[in-house]
Amino acid sequence: MPALAEVAREKLHALDVNAQRRVLQATRAMGGVRVERGGQSLISFSSNDYLGMAMDARVIEAAREAAARYGAGAGASRLVTGNHPLYASLEARLAAWKGTEAALVFGSGYLANLGIISALMGRGDLVLADRLVHACLIDGARVSGAKLARFAHNDVDDCRRLLAAQRSAHRHCLIVTDEIFSMHGDAAPMEALSVLAREYDAWLLGDGAHSLKPVPGADLKMGTLSKALGSYGGYVCGERDVIDYLTSAARSFIFTTGLPPAVIGAADKALEIVMSEPGLADAPVVKARLFTDLAGLPQAVSPIVPVVLGDEARALAASRQLVDAGYLVSAIRPPTVPEGTSRLRFAFSALHADEDIEAVAGIVRREGWGL
Numbered sequence: 001m002p003a004l005a006e007v008a009r010e011k012l013h014a015l016d017v018n019a020q021r022r023v024l025q026a027t028r029a030m031g032g033v034r035v036e037r038g039g040q041s042l043i044s045f046s047s048n049d050y051l052g053m054a055m056d057a058r059v060i061e062a063a064r065e066a067a068a069r070y071g072a073g074a075g076a077s078r079l080v081t082g083n084h085p086l087y088a089s090l091e092a093r094l095a096a097w098k099g100t101e102a103a104l105v106f107g108s109g110y111l112a113n114l115g116i117i118s119a120l121m122g123r124g125d126l127v128l129a130d131r132l133v134h135a136c137l138i139d140g141a142r143v144s145g146a147k148l149a150r151f152a153h154n155d156v157d158d159c160r161r162l163l164a165a166q167r168s169a170h171r172h173c174l175i176v177t178d179e180i181f182s183m184h185g186d187a188a189p190m191e192a193l194s195v196l197a198r199e200y201d202a203w204l205l206g207d208g209a210h211s212l213k214p215v216p217g218a219d220l221k222m223g224t225l226s227k228a229l230g231s232y233g234g235y236v237c238g239e240r241d242v243i244d245y246l247t248s249a250a251r252s253f254i255f256t257t258g259l260p261p262a263v264i265g266a267a268d269k270a271l272e273i274v275m276s277e278p279g280l281a282d283a284p285v286v287k288a289r290l291f292t293d294l295a296g297l298p299q300a301v302s303p304i305v306p307v308v309l310g311d312e313a314r315a316l317a318a319s320r321q322l323v324d325a326g327y328l329v330s331a332i333r334p335p336t337v338p339e340g341t342s343r344l345r346f347a348f349s350a351l352h353a354d355e356d357i358e359a360v361a362g363i364v365r366r367e368g369w370g371l
């Protein structure tokens with residue numbers, strides 16, 4: 001048998017051949033949208049901290065207070081002794097924000113989707129997922145043992161076709177979609193999917209990881225505390241009985257330690273700010289639209305704007321060129337996106353200065369990227 005490291009080297013080589021190896025780079029947040037990487041100061045268009053909450057002084061102070069009061073770590077799973085008092089406040093606020101009866105906080109968005117889908121679905125059930133949904137929805141469906149089928153991206157008719165062909169042969173059916181697609185920036189037709197779900201006696205799970213405002217339509221409204229709320233953790237909002245069941249059945253909820261108090265304190269403060277300043281959530285899309293207008297791209301509908309370049313090497317070269325100009329914009333490659341659609345992913349924050357947006361848009365337009 002070959003040595004483990006030898007097998008790893010072979011596998012790394014295969015990734016290198018396709019420019020698909022991933023490496024970690026230390027990146028230091030310097031305040032606002034500025035980061036430092038490799039000694040270079042850069043304006044970042046690569047963070048999902050859309051509202052600037054991760055560096056907000058009020059949010060940092062809430063984290064500090066929570067740690068001082070309740071300690072650095074939760075010490076056990078939430079069902080044992082890790083359910084510190086801050087959870088109740090955050091879950092009540094999340095449910096009020098999304099307009100549901102109840103909410104449940106998980107260790108992360110990834111763990112939330114893994115646990116929700118595998119607790120509710122099983123063998124003999126059907127999960128229908130948009131072709132471009134986030135990997136953790138697919139992993140949740142796989143772990144559940146349900147039959148998984150994919151419909152064409154944002155194609156309600158294709159979803160209807162799958163329901164017509166397969167719904168009756170299965171017990172329960174769950175349709176899953178990102179509300180805003182994380183690498184695409186477009187919005188799912190939640191209203192139409194919700195009507196379709198009713199028609200075929202199916203449930204709808206909306207992944208709102210990149211939604212800045214509550215989106216109506218889904219029976220289960222899942223989200224993350226780690227993006228617009230600037231902290232860490234995941235959650236699901238829904239009916240009281242569903243939440244109670246998930247509390248007892250979602251394995252990724254039960255068999256993991258509760259989040260540190262500072263993390264929950266920060267998320268709770270950030271959500272309080274977002275709910276009390278309704279205009280704040282609009283700012284990132286306004287910034288994204290300035291960019292798409294200036295770069296000659298289709299108008300943004302979310303804070304995420306992809307500039308598709310094709311192969312991995314081309315996307316990496318474009319990302320390096322932007323770094324040289326002082327801008328951090330990630331190159332996103334397979335398997336995160338489909339083969340041949342490697343891209344630059346611009347994520348806009350309420351904190352971006354218009355001059356920086358004008359500068360990157362100028363580069364994109366000059367290079368003819370995304371056309």
Ligand SMILES: *Cc1c(COP(=O)(O)O)cnc(C)c1O
Nearest residue numbers: 108109110134182209224226233
């Ligand atoms: C980031 C993301 C997740 C996972 O959330 P984490 O809290 O980072 O684990 C789930 N779904 C989508 C669409 C995401 O973009």
